[in-house]
Amino acid sequence: MNEDIYCQGCGGPIQSEAPDKMGYVPQSTLEKYELDDILCKRCFRLKNYNETQSVEVTDDDFLQMVSSISQKKGLVIHIIDVFDIEGSILSSLHRVVGDNQTILVVNKIDLLPKSTNQQQLKQWIQSTVKSLGLSFLDVYLISSTKGHGFEDLISDVEKLRKGQDVYVVGTTNVGKSTFINRIIKQATGLNEVITTSYFPGTTLGFIEIPLDDSALLIDTPGIVNREQISHYLDETDLKIITPKKEIKPRVYQLNSEQTLFIGGLARIDFLKGERQSFICYFANDLTIHRTKLSNADDLYNNHLGKLLSPPSESSLKSLGKLQSQSYKVPNKKVDFVFPGLGWITISEGDVTVDIHSSKHVSPMMRSSLY
Ligand code: GDP
Numbered sequence: 001m002n003e004d005i006y007c008q009g010c011g012g013p014i015q016s017e018a019p020d021k022m023g024y025v026p027q028s029t030l031e032k033y034e035l036d037d038i039l040c041k042r043c044f045r046l047k048n049y050n051e052t053q054s055v056e057v058t059d060d061d062f063l064q065m066v067s068s069i070s071q072k073k074g075l076v077i078h079i080i081d082v083f084d085i086e087g088s089i090l091s092s093l094h095r096v097v098g099d100n101q102t103i104l105v106v107n108k109i110d111l112l113p114k115s116t117n118q119q120q121l122k123q124w125i126q127s128t129v130k131s132l133g134l135s136f137l138d139v140y141l142i143s144s145t146k147g148h149g150f151e152d153l154i155s156d157v158e159k160l161r162k163g164q165d166v167y168v169v170g171t172t173n174v175g176k177s178t179f180i181n182r183i184i185k186q187a188t189g190l191n192e193v194i195t196t197s198y199f200p201g202t203t204l205g206f207i208e209i210p211l212d213d214s215a216l217l218i219d220t221p222g223i224v225n226r227e228q229i230s231h232y233l234d235e236t237d238l239k240i241i242t243p244k245k246e247i248k249p250r251v252y253q254l255n256s257e258q259t260l261f262i263g264g265l266a267r268i269d270f271l272k273g274e275r276q277s278f279i280c281y282f283a284n285d286l287t288i289h290r291t292k293l294s295n296a297d298d299l300y301n302n303h304l305g306k307l308l309s310p311p312s313e314s315s316l317k318s319l320g321k322l323q324s325q326s327y328k329v330p331n332k333k334v335d336f337v338f339p340g341l342g343w344i345t346i347s348e349g350d351v352t353v354d355i356h357s358s359k360h361v362s363p364m365m366r367s368s369l370y
Pocket of ligand 1: 053107109110144146173174178243
């Protein structure tokens with residue numbers, strides 16, 4: 001890292017080691033240009049192509065940076081991923097943004113089955129965030145790739161911000177860059193040149209996009225949540241587990257003493273209860289295997305990485321083997337969530353299951369989304 005050289009756009013320390021981190025400039029560029037007016041890759045792209053791209057910060061750095069929002073006045077947009085609500089929501093959001101008003105934008109809505117009742121989903125999200133101790137002015141369901149929900153969102157943001165700046169905050173991979181790039185195109189038209197505002201004056205790592213003559217849209221670096229499974233998988237595996245289009249729920253009628261494997265990344269053992277359906281919401285490319293509970297350990301030990309894949313050998317090294325935990329299902333419909341991977345819905349009744357997952361990602365039980 002070049003400790004004393006800073007990006008003139010966002011103020012991040014210039015470095016050539018980590019393309020996903022703040023202040024990245026390829027070594028070849030560093031050698032070619034004057035160092036006192038250099039822009040990092042993210043600011044360069046914004047300036048020249050009207051596009052922002054993702055950068056990451058660790059939790060501690062993030063808290064320090066984003067807490068500066070609490071000293072400012074503006075509307076905060078917290079963007080999360082509908083497919084990984086638990087992994088992408090920031091439970092410490094209100095602490096870091098202070099008294100500023102916040103709205104919750106739930107992205108990637110195009111991944112849910114078309115039959116999803118959006119009003120019900122919105123209510124479900126509202127009660128989920130309430131149980132986390134969070135509250136928002138409103139919740140918006142959008143798709144940044146398809147454009148769904150943007151018209152309402154943009155017109156509401158225009159009213160709610162009351163002429164002030166807008167801060168966009170989220171964990172990595174929720175689609176924050178895709179979201180901001182769509183807003184840039186929609187708000188400014190493709191051809192207009194956007195300039196980042198120059199350091200100093202910019203808060204470290206934030207990049208500022210003019211909304212009008214007096215207000216800015218501010219892109220903050222994405223926060224790394226170490227509990228997200230994506231950090232432990234190689235690129236090939238990540239492609240397989242990341243849904244790209246509408247998820248087709250897969251339904252398995254199971255008797256007790258049966259097991260489902262989600263690739264080799266997760267496993268649910270149906271220990272006790274009446275025959276019933278287990279509805280699986282995972283990327284369509286991720287293979288699910290049903291087997292007898294009595295065969296499950298052998299299958300795992302002999303076929304991990306082959307029949308049960310992902311994980312590849314390299315992913316397995318960072319992910320580790322599966323660990324199990326027992327759950328007793330209460331008398332209501334629940335989802336067992338494997339953060340970042342997907343979830344399994346169980347109807348109800350007197351059911352006991354064992355949930356197996358990597359020690360790096362904590363599975364959880366929630367009241368069912370559907
Ligand atoms: P960031 O790290 O939050 O800036 O996320 P990116 O904008 O880089 O997006 C991460 C991944 O999610 C990319 O593969 C995007 O194509 C994908 N993505 C972003 N928005 C959406 C969306 O609305 N729907 C779907 N299906 N994928 C999305």
